[in-house]
Amino acid sequence: MSSHGTPIPMVSHPSGPLVGDAHVPGDKSISHRALILGALTVGETSITGLLEGDDVLATAAAMRAFGAEVTQTGPGAWSVHGVGVGGFGEPEDVIDCGNAGTGVRLIMGAMATTPITATFTGDASLRGRPMGRITDPIALFGAQAHGRSGGRLPMTIVGAAAPVPVRYIVPMPSAQVKSAVLLAGLNAPGQTVVIEREATRDHTERMLAGFGAEITTEETDEGRVITLTGQPEFAPQSIDVPRDPSSAAFPVAAALIVEGSDVLVPNIGLNPTRSGLFTTLREMGADLSYENERVVAGEPVADLRARYSPDMRGIAVPPERAASMIDEYPILSVVASFATGRTEMRGVKELRVKESDRIDAMARGLEANGVTVEEGEDWWIVTGLGPKGVPGGGTAAARLDHRIAMSFLCLGMGAQAAVGIDDGGPIATSFPIFEPLMTGLGATLERTGD
Ligand code: S3P
Numbered sequence: 044m045s046s047h048g049t050p051i052p053m054v055s056h057p058s059g060p061l062v063g064d065a066h067v068p069g070d071k072s073i074s075h076r077a078l079i080l081g082a083l084t085v086g087e088t089s090i091t092g093l094l095e096g097d098d099v100l101a102t103a104a105a106m107r108a109f110g111a112e113v114t115q116t117g118p119g120a121w122s123v124h125g126v127g128v129g130g131f132g133e134p135e136d137v138i139d140c141g142n143a144g145t146g147v148r149l150i151m152g153a154m155a156t157t158p159i160t161a162t163f164t165g166d167a168s169l170r171g172r173p174m175g176r177i178t179d180p181i182a183l184f185g186a187q188a189h190g191r192s193g194g195r196l197p198m199t200i201v202g203a204a205a206p207v208p209v210r211y212i213v214p215m216p217s218a219q220v221k222s223a224v225l226l227a228g229l230n231a232p233g234q235t236v237v238i239e240r241e242a243t244r245d246h247t248e249r250m251l252a253g254f255g256a257e258i259t260t261e262e263t264d265e266g267r268v269i270t271l272t273g274q275p276e277f278a279p280q281s282i283d284v285p286r287d288p289s290s291a292a293f294p295v296a297a298a299l300i301v302e303g304s305d306v307l308v309p310n311i312g313l314n315p316t317r318s319g320l321f322t323t324l325r326e327m328g329a330d331l332s333y334e335n336e337r338v339v340a341g342e343p344v345a346d347l348r349a350r351y352s353p354d355m356r357g358i359a360v361p362p363e364r365a366a367s368m369i370d371e372y373p374i375l376s377v378v379a380s381f382a383t384g385r386t387e388m389r390g391v392k393e394l395r396v397k398e399s400d401r402i403d404a405m406a407r408g409l410e411a412n413g414v415t416v417e418e419g420e421d422w423w424i425v426t427g428l429g430p431k432g433v434p435g436g437g438t439a440a441a442r443l444d445h446r447i448a449m450s451f452l453c454l455g456m457g458a459q460a461a462v463g464i465d466d467g468g469p470i471a472t473s474f475p476i477f478e479p480l481m482t483g484l485g486a487t488l489e490r491t492g493d
Contacts, residue, residue: 049468049492050465050466050468050492051466051467051468051490051492052463052464052465052466052467052490052491052492053448053452053463053464053466053467053488053489053490053491054455054461054462054463054464054488054489054491055451055452055453055454055455055456055461055462055463055464055486055487055488055489056455056456056461056486056487056488056489057435057455057456057457057458057459057460057461058297058301058455058456058457058485058486058487059301059303059485060301060302060303060304060305060351060485061294061297061298061301061304061305061306061456061481061484061485061486062303062304062305062306062484062485063306063307063483063484063485064306064307064308064309065291065294065306065307065308065480065484066286066308066309066310066480067286067287067290067291067293067294067308067311067474067480068094068095068096068286068287068290068473068474068475068476069092069093069094069119069284069285069286069287070094070246070284070285070286070287070288070289070312071094071096071098071099071145071287071289071290071473072145072218072244072246072287073246073250073282073284073285074090074093074094074099074102074284075098075099075102075143075145075146075149076149076222076246076247076250077090077093077123077250077282077284078090078093078099078102078103078106078113078121078123079102079106079149079150079153079226080250080251080254080277080280081106081111081113081123081125081279081280081282082106082109082110082111082113082123082125082126082131082153083125083126083127083128083130083131083153083229083277084123084125084127084128084254084277084278084279084280085124085125085126085127085130085277085279086124086125086278086279087122087123087124087279088122088123088124088125088279088280088281088282089116089120089121089122089123089280089281089282090120090121090122090123090281090282090283090284091119091120091281091282091283091284092119092283092284092285092286093119093120093121093284094284094287094473095115095118095119095475096471096472096473096474096475097141097142097143097471097472097475098140098141098142098143098145098146098472098473099143099146101139101140101141101143101146102140102143102146102149102150103121104139105134105138105140105146105150106123106125108134108135108136108138109126109131109132109134109150109154109161110126110130110131110132111123111124111125111126112124119284125277125279127277128229128230128274128275128276128277129156129157129229129230129274130157131153131154131157131159132159133159133160133161134159134161137162137163137164137197138150138161138162138163138164139163139164139165140163140164140165140169141165141166141169141472142165142166142168142169142398142443142445142469142472143165143169143472144169144172144219144397144398145219147163147165147169147174147196148174148176148177148219148220148222148223149219149222149223149226150163151163151174151177151178151181151198151200151223152177152181152222152223152224152225152226152227153223153226153227153229154200154202155181155184155186155200155202155203155206155223155226155227156181156184156185156186156202156203156206156227156228156229156230156231157202157230158202158203158204159202160199160200160201160202161199161200161202162197162198162199162200163196163197163198163199163200164196164197164198165196166443167443168398168399168442168443168444169196169398170191170195170196170197171195172195172196172396172398173193173194173195173396174188174190174194174195174196174198175193175194176194176214176215176217176219176220177219177220177223178190178194178198178200180209180211180220180223180224180227181200181203181223181224181227183207183209183211184203184206184207184208184209184227184228184231185203185204185205185206185207186200186201186202186203186206186227187200187201188200188201189201203231206227206230206231206232207231207232207233208228208231208232208233208234208235208236208273209224209227209228209231209235209236210235210236210238211224211235211236211237211238212238212239212240212265212266213237213238213239213240215392215393216239216240216241216243216365216366216369216393217243217393218243218244218245218246218247218316218366221237221239221243221247221269222246222247224237225237225247225248225251225258225269225271226247228271228273229251229256229271229273229274229275230273230274231273231274232273232274233272233273234270234271234272234273235270235271235273236268236269236270236271237268237269237271238265238266238267238268238269239266239267239269240265240266241266241363241365241366242267242316242366242367243316243366244314244316244317244366244367245260245314245316246314248260248269249341249342250282251271253280253282254275254277254278254280255275255276255277255278256271256272256275256277257271257272257275258270258271258272283339285310285311285312285339285342285344286308286309286310286311286312287311287312287473287474288311288312288313288314288317288318288320288321289317289370289371289446289473290473290474290477291308291311291347292320292370292371292374293374293449293450293453293474293477293481294306294308294349294480294481294484295308295321295324295331295347295349296324296349296374296375296377296378296453297453297456297457297481297484297486298349298350298351298484299324299329299330299331299349299350299351299352299355299378299381300351300352300377300378300381300430300453300456300457301351301456301457302351302353302430302431303351304349304350304351304484304485305348305349305350305351306348306349306350306484307334307346307347307348308346308347308348308349309346309347310339310344310346311344311345311346311347312342312343312344313333313336313342313343313344313345314342314343315343315367316366316367317367317368318367318368319364319365319366319367319368319371320368320371320374320375321333321347322364323358323360323364323368323375324355324375324378326358327355327356327357327358327378327379327382327386328352328354328355328356328382329349329352329355329378330349330350330351330352331347331348331349331350331352332347332348333345333346333347334346334347334348353430353431354383354430355378355381355382355383355427355430356382356383356384357379357382357383357384357385357386357387357425357426357427358386358387359386359387359389360375360386360387360388360389362389362390362391363390365390365391365393369391369393369394370397370446372388372391372394372401372402372405373401373404373405373446373447373450374446374449374450374453375388376388376405376409376416376423376425376450377409377450377451377453377454377457379425379427380409380414380425380427380428380432380433380454381427381428381429381430381431381432381433381457382427382429383427383429384426384427385424385425385426385427386424386425386427387422387424388422388423388424388425389421389422390421390422391421391422391423392420392421395420395421397444397446398442398443398444398445398446398447398469399442399443399444399447400442401444401446401447402418402423403418404439404440404441404442404444404447405423405447405450406418406423407439407440408437408439408440408447408450408451408454409425409454411437411438411439412433412434412435412436412437412439412451412454412458412462413428413433413434413435413436413437414426414428414433431457431459433454433457433458433459434458434459434460435454435455435458435459435460435461435462436458436459436460436461436462437462437463438462438463438464438465439451439462439463439464439465440464440465440466441464441465441466441467441469443466443469444469445469445470445471445472445473445474446473447464448464448466448467448469448470449470449474449477451463451464452464452467452477452481452486452488456481456486463491467490
């Protein structure tokens with residue numbers, strides 16, 4: 044089912060060359076953070092390039108419910124008049140975060156050290172995802188959580204009235220958990236310390252510093268030690284959200300597997316905590332180049348050029364790279380299907396608790412389209428069939444997961460026969476212009492429902 048209720052079945056047909064420029068939307072991770080930090084800042088924060096996908100719009104609505112003024116001033120342009128650190132008011136109603144794990148987890152952290160009570164829910168996918176990873180650390184600050192069994196939504200958080208700062212070692216590689224703890228630390232007096240053993244995306248740290256927080260990161264034997272001084276005076280910001288490398292992954296991948304393709308994806312952030320997929324594709328022999336490399340607002344940015352790559356080989360993806368490409372394994376498995384040899388993906392247990400169990404979702408859908416997949420709890424291996432070698436002809440379940448839906452539509456573009464998905468609705472959560480963008484490059488996508 045789509046998050047909007049009515050499923051949107053779709054079919055992707057084998058495609059002629061994909062050619063042209065693909066202007067993908069703003070970064071989802073940075074968009075959530077810009078709204079939340081803007082809401083915690085007195086004065087006007089202006090945002091351009093905001094991703095106007097369902098996930099981020101749910102966060103905008105949530106920030107209004109906590110008392111911020113959040114308005115759209117133009118396409119992708121938003122203004123946030125915030126309430127200040129510790130200034131959140133109690134929402135009058137349940138906060139519905141839709142499909143967004145990042146939204147709900149960051150917001151729970153942001154309100155956990157304010158003496159208010161809020162109840163959170165989401166769609167069927169989000170209601171199935173574990174929240175214990177957030178409620179454990181926020182309990183250390185003094186917040187209480189009352190949810191369903193297994194730490195599932197709906198869940199009520201009672202914010203701490205007298206929060207204390209914490210020192211927390213994040214038990215799994217998760218930028219959401221790290222960020223929730225840092226956001227909770229904002230309204231605790233003294234220093235909150237978060238330690239992560241593996242580096243995950245660092246947008247929260249960068250943006251906190253941008254708003255004026257005192258925050259340091261130290262690489263130690265224990266891992267990355269991040270120290271935040273609580274109760275900062277934030278200054279409103281102008282934020283230009285870079286385009287999302289996780290969305291860029293789809294037109295890039297499609298170009299690599301469709302004969303004759305040549306696609307330019309401009310202005311993509313290549314922050315090393317996010318760019319693992321592109322490194323991996325280049326190691327596999329993809330014709331993927333970085334053009335016009337530059338630094339924008341302290342972030343490395345480039346235009347990506349992807350061309351049809353019939354000589355890709357399967358590789359063993361280094362497990363230590365997993366965090367920097369965690370959302371890209373589904374589309375990597377599609378590219379791997381068109382490579383020669385086996386692509387091994389290990390150290391990826393977190394894929395089991397994303398919007399869907401992404402190993403299972405991809406494995407079943409690839410098998411339905413003639414690709415062999417082996418899997419274990421934290422690993423999977425795709426045996427590539429070489430260029431033009433994927434039969435296709437099957438239908439995959441999207442499981443309320445935007446990245447699963449888009450991955451199978453890309454598979455169909457390079458396969459011998461069309462590939463269907465039961466529901467393209469979830470694509471709107473992160474990449475609402477996916478369909479016109481891909482058809483504009485030459486793809487043939489069809490909505491097959493009534
Ligand atoms: C995100 C962190 C990652 C990622 C998600 C966005 C973020 O989740 O999968 O899409 O913006 O912090 P985890 O923290 O669960 O790894």
